[in-house]
Amino acid sequence: MGTLLSLLTTLYFLPFLPLTTTQATLCRTACGTIPIHYPFGIDDGCGSPYYRHLVVCSDAGKLELRTPSGKYPVKLITYDNPHLLVTDPSMWTCQDQDIFRPTKPFSLDTSTHLSLSQQNDYLFFNCSDDVIIEPKPIFCERYPEKCDSSCDSSSYLCRHLPECSSALGGGAFCCSYYPKATESLRLMLKFCSSYTSVYWRNTGSSQPYDQVPEYGVRVDFDIPVTTKCLQCQDMSKGGGTCGFDIHSQEFLCLCGKGNVTTFCNDERITEHRRVGVIAGTVSAASAVGLLGIGGGIWYLKRVRAKAPVTCGVQSNENRLF
Numbered sequence: 001m002g003t004l005l006s007l008l009t010t011l012y013f014l015p016f017l018p019l020t021t022t023q024a025t026l027c028r029t030a031c032g033t034i035p036i037h038y039p040f041g042i043d044d045g046c047g048s049p050y051y052r053h054l055v056v057c058s059d060a061g062k063l064e065l066r067t068p069s070g071k072y073p074v075k076l077i078t079y080d081n082p083h084l085l086v087t088d089p090s091m092w093t094c095q096d097q098d099i100f101r102p103t104k105p106f107s108l109d110t111s112t113h114l115s116l117s118q119q120n121d122y123l124f125f126n127c128s129d130d131v132i133i134e135p136k137p138i139f140c141e142r143y144p145e146k147c148d149s150s151c152d153s154s155s156y157l158c159r160h161l162p163e164c165s166s167a168l169g170g171g172a173f174c175c176s177y178y179p180k181a182t183e184s185l186r187l188m189l190k191f192c193s194s195y196t197s198v199y200w201r202n203t204g205s206s207q208p209y210d211q212v213p214e215y216g217v218r219v220d221f222d223i224p225v226t227t228k229c230l231q232c233q234d235m236s237k238g239g240g241t242c243g244f245d246i247h248s249q250e251f252l253c254l255c256g257k258g259n260v261t262t263f264c265n266d267e268r269i270t271e272h273r274r275v276g277v278i279a280g281t282v283s284a285a286s287a288v289g290l291l292g293i294g295g296g297i298w299y300l301k302r303v304r305a306k307a308p309v310t311c312g313v314q315s316n317e318n319r320l321f
Contacts, residue, residue, distance in 0.1 A: 028057070031057035032063060045245070055074065067108050067109060073087050084221065085217070088197065092196040121198045122185070123161075123175070125152060128313040131175075132151060134152075136152035152176040158176055159295070196215060197217045199216050228253070
């Protein structure tokens with residue numbers, strides 16, 4: 001009977017035991033060839049809660065940025081000069097030449113810590129007369145109050161399209177315009193056949209060859225710097241991973257032996273027991289515990305049903321424990 005008691009005790013306390021799998025082991029550090037570091041995380045509970053669910057890694061190892069206008073492939077993430085480079089498959093490319101496919105405007109959620117970089121240039125094709133299309137230097141001198149609303153027909157990029165200077169035929173027209181809001185971009189696309197985005201990539205060379213134009217959308221991001229995160233990442237304090245509680249979104253330092261609210265080597269605190277990036281992990285353990293308890297009760301009832309009755313006298317023959 002001692003074995004039965006041990007079994008029932010183990011099953012009863014199973015849901016309350018700390019899980020051996022910790023969040024730190026579940027935080028992937030790459031998606032394909034793209035490194036994933038703070039503030040981003042592709043596993044829930046990793047990185048900063050400000051960037052929760054903004055980047056996703058597909059089963060094929062392709063990283064995508066989620067925005068209100070759709071999901072876009074991420075070509076690279078740079079952390080020392082914080083920005084992402086994404087591509088919009090619906091935008092015009094050199095391969096399209098004079099074919100202008102319908103597209104929708106790229107947009108970002110303004111409540112996030114993401115922003116469109118000032119290093120982006122937008123080229124619009126075959127716009128109607130509803131758009132002010134003028135050589136910008138001359139037009140701005142004459143009408144300074146309308147300068148920001150004009151599409152520059154003398155744009156350097158229109159005359160030197162990256163990778164395909166002669167892609168546009170004689171019947172196509174190009175102008176450059178930087179929309180200050182998503183609504184401005186929508187209005188432009190209402191009167192233009194298509195558009196594309198070009199960003200200026202820093203080469204590290206000396207001027208004037210320090211930047212080259214490439215197709216894509218540069219999205220800048222902020223890196224939230226907190227004392228807790230810096231202490232968590234400090235190798236002398238255990239070298240943890242910055243994360244957060246998936247329920248309260250409060251800061252957690254994800255360590256090899258569990259999750260703490262300060263840093264991994266802090267002996268003053270106990271491990272954070274709500275372990276598990278994947279919320280179902282805890283639920284699954286609890287379900288197993290409940291099944292175990294139910295099975296134990298069922299077994300106990302069967303044993304009692306078969307136990308000999310001795311008018312309330314407990315002997316060694318009918319003793320359950």
